[in-house]
Structure formats: structure tokens, C-alpha cells
Amino acid sequence: MDLTYTAEDEDFRLSVRAWLEDNLVGEFAALRGSGGSGREHEFFEERRAWNQHLAAAGWTCLGWPVEHGGRGLSLLQQVIFHEEYAEADAPARVNHLGEELLGPTLIAYGTEEHKARFLPGIRAVTELWCQGYSEPGAGSDLAGVATRAHLADGRWVVRGQKVWTSLAHHADWCFVVARTVPGSRRHAGLSYLLVPLDQPGVEIRPILQLTGTSEFNEVFFDGAETEESLVVGAPGDGWRVAMATLGFERGVSTVGQQVGFARELAAITAEARRNGTLDDPVIADRIAEARLGIEVMRTHALRTLSSYDAGSQGPEASVSKLLWARWHRDLGELAMEVRGASALTVGPPYTLDEQQSLFLFSRADTIYGGSDEIQRNILAERVLGLPKEPVQ
Numbered sequence: 001m002d003l004t005y006t007a008e009d010e011d012f013r014l015s016v017r018a019w020l021e022d023n024l025v026g027e028f029a030a031l032r033g034s035g036g037s038g039r040e041h042e043f044f045e046e047r048r049a050w051n052q053h054l055a056a057a058g059w060t061c062l063g064w065p066v067e068h069g070g071r072g073l074s075l076l077q078q079v080i081f082h083e084e085y086a087e088a089d090a091p092a093r094v095n096h097l098g099e100e101l102l103g104p105t106l107i108a109y110g111t112e113e114h115k116a117r118f119l120p121g122i123r124a125v126t127e128l129w130c131q132g133y134s135e136p137g138a139g140s141d142l143a144g145v146a147t148r149a150h151l152a153d154g155r156w157v158v159r160g161q162k163v164w165t166s167l168a169h170h171a172d173w174c175f176v177v178a179r180t181v182p183g184s185r186r187h188a189g190l191s192y193l194l195v196p197l198d199q200p201g202v203e204i205r206p207i208l209q210l211t212g213t214s215e216f217n218e219v220f221f222d223g224a225e226t227e228e229s230l231v232v233g234a235p236g237d238g239w240r241v242a243m244a245t246l247g248f249e250r251g252v253s254t255v256g257q258q259v260g261f262a263r264e265l266a267a268i269t270a271e272a273r274r275n276g277t278l279d280d281p282v283i284a285d286r287i288a289e290a291r292l293g294i295e296v297m298r299t300h301a302l303r304t305l306s307s308y309d310a311g312s313q314g315p316e317a318s319v320s321k322l323l324w325a326r327w328h329r330d331l332g333e334l335a336m337e338v339r340g341a342s343a344l345t346v347g348p349p350y351t352l353d354e355q356q357s358l359f360l361f362s363r364a365d366t367i368y369g370g371s372d373e374i375q376r377n378i379l380a381e382r383v384l385g386l387p388k389e390p391v392q
Contacts, residue, residue, distance in 0.1 A: 013080045020088040035092030038361030040215035047091045051125045061123045069123045082256030098122040098129040104248040109233045109241050130168040132176035143186040149178040154228045158221040168204050168217040181236050190238035194230040210360040212350050258298050272338045293327045315382045318375040325365040332359035
């Protein structure tokens with residue numbers, strides 16, 4: 001990827017920076033730094049209003065083609081936006097799953113009716129989405145999906161359970177991977193369905209996390225229905241569509257994520273300097289190693305994104321997930337070592353500070369979004385050519 005910024009790119013950066021400075025004021029100023037992984041409970045409705053404000057000004061769906069309501073910006077300009085957004089400490093957006101995952105999937109695989117029905121609501125942040133993939137017996141092993149759906153009187157009837165469903169308690173719709181071909185196994189016979197959540201036959205139960213918050217959910221489908229036409233791709237071909245969605249998941253917004261990581265590291269470094277632990281050569285070495293890790297992640301992310309821009313979605317995404325997940329988990333551990341014994345005490349009531357929340361929530365980083373074990377299997381099979389594990 002050519003990282004040389006043109007004059008047009010620099011003008012675009014200045015326009016993003018100026019807009020954020022002019023708009024993160026008043027009621028929105030209080031939202032700075034709020035939301036994100038482990039903190040989605042913070043000011044959710046206020047952040048929804050901010051996200052809709054972004055949409056009204058044309059700052060959503062930047063990479064979508066213009067004909068589908070997007071800006072059609074270059075990859076490098078999308079990177080610039082996400083970097084500037086993170087540098088401004090702007091609040092985490094509430095529509096990531098719709099804008100970054102489902103929207104591109106519908107553009108690539110959806111019918112014209114799907115696009116006309118759903119893309120405007122995603123772009124305007126008037127309909128929120130969640131992802132119905134993981135199940136109690138099929139977490140990272142998505143091919144083990146047991147949720148089933150069958151056609152009855154022109155509608156799909158869905159029965160099963162999904163788990164770790166991010167923000168389902170705020171979502172209007174869920175894109176659900178379900179088994180629709182009786183007797184099928186593994187990757188075959190799955191379909192990618194668009195299911196409304198506000199209906200009988202859907203129960204959503206938030207999961208209480210170690211952080212004391214609940215952004216993940218269990219979702220139970222007991223006869224929930226959706227229209228026959230609301231299957232993306234052909235019935236039974238859901239695996240291909242689901243994998244495409246996962247490719248979009250590790251897109252350009254990850255560059256902004258790394259700016260947030262750098263801010264967390266800076267806070268830990270400042271604490272180490274304040275309490276004297278920076279004088280410990282082991283701590284100093286780990287902080288230096290963490291700084292190098294951010295540069296490695298950024299360089300690899302940009303290289304990976306350039307291959308996406310060329311139409312490839314290879315195993316580089318698995319390397320990215322391994323890099324940032326382990327790095328961020330280790331950062332949480334480093335934060336506790338720098339803090340020392342005081343990091344072990346809370347409340348009452350049970351109130352965690354930012355670094356304690358970082359430590360506890362980052363324990364899940366190597367599990368959600370595709371566990372480390374699954375990412376290593378992908379690399380072993382697709383890069384090293386090792387044999388697949390036998391199907392049980």
C-alpha cells in the first residue's frame with residue numbers, strides 16, 4: 001500500500017479534524033472517550049444521537065459505493081478518517097455491525113430489494129443490527145451451528161439459541177446463520193437470514209460480565225419468523241456469505257482501534273512514571289515492547305487492508321487478530337503490574353476504574369471475534385498447507 005499522502009488527502013484530513021472540533025461541543029462534548037469494548041453501556045442513547053448526527057453530515061459509510069449511499073472514499077482516506085476520529089477521542093459509534101459488516105455484505109451478496117430496504121436505515125443509523133453467529137456448542141467453530149430454520153407459508157421459522165451476541169438488547173434486527181437443509185452437516189446447508197427482533201418468539205437475555213456490565217447477550221429463537229425473501233445469497237449457501245462478513249469485520253476501522261490502544265498505553269506509561277515503576281527495567285522493557293507492538297500492528301493492518309482493496313481476503317486477517325488480541329490482553333496485565341496491589345481493590349460498590357476494566361475485559365480478546373486456536377488453524381491449513389483436523 002502506498003502511504004504517501006497527496007495534497008487532496010491532507011486537505012481531507014484537515015476537513016475531518018475541523019468538523020470534529022466544530023461538532024464535538026455542547027451536549028456531545030461530554031461523550032468524548034465513551035463507549036467501545038467493555039464500555040458499550042456508557043451513554044448509549046446519547047451516542048446513538050451522535051452517530052445520527054454523523055450520518056446527517058455524511059460521515060457514515062465512507063467506503064460504500066456512492067450509488068448505495070456511501071461516500072466512495074479511497075482506502076487511505078478512510079484510514080485518515082478513523083485515525084482522526086480516534087485522535088479526537090470521539091465516542092464509539094453504535095452502528096459498527098450494520099455499517100461495517102452487514103452493509104458491505106448486502107452490497108456484495110444482497111438482492112436489489114435487500115439493498116433498497118436496509119442500506120438507507122444502516123446509513124442513517126435508524127435501524128441497529130446484531131450478529132447471530134456463535135452458539136453454546138458452536139462458538140469459534142461456526143460450522144457446528146445447530147440453530148435451524150424451515151419454510152412455512154412463505155416465511156422462515158427459526159428455532160435455536162445464539163450467545164455472545166453483542167448489543168442484541170439495543171438491536172432492531174439480527175443477521176442469523178441457521179441450518180436450513182435437513183440432515184446437512186458442517187459448512188453445507190446453512191443460510192444467512194435477516195431476522196427482526198421485536199416479535200414473539202425472540203427472547204434476549206443480557207449476560208453479566210466480570211466488568212459488571214452487559215454488552216453481550218443470549219438470544220433465543222422459538223418460532224421467530226422472517227420473510228422468505230430475507231435470505232442473503234442462495235438458501236444453503238450461507239457459509240460463503242458468513243465468511244465474507246467476517247472478512248469485512250477486520251476492515252479499516254481497526255486502524256482507529258490502534259490509536260485507542262496507543263492512548264491506553266500512554267496512560268499506563270504515565271502511571272508508571274508517576275509511581276516510580278518505570279524505573280524497574282522489566283517494566284520499562286515491557287512498555288517499550290508494547291510501543292513496538294503498536295507499530296507492528298499498524299504496519300500489518302495497512303498491508304492487510306491493501307490486499308482487501310485489491311479484492312483479496314486472505315489469511316492476513318487471522319494474523320491481525322492474533323497480533324492485536326494477544327497484545328491487548330498483555331497490555332491489561334501490564335496495567336495491573338504497574339498499579340501494584342492497589343489494582344486489586346474496588347468499591348464498595350463494585351466500581352472499576354479504566355485500567356481495571358481494561359484488564360478484565362481484555363481477557364476475552366483472544367476468544368471473541370474468532371479465538372486464537374481457530375486463527376492458528378486457519379494459518380496452518382491455508383498458509384502452511386497442513387492437514388485439516390479430522391471431523392468428529
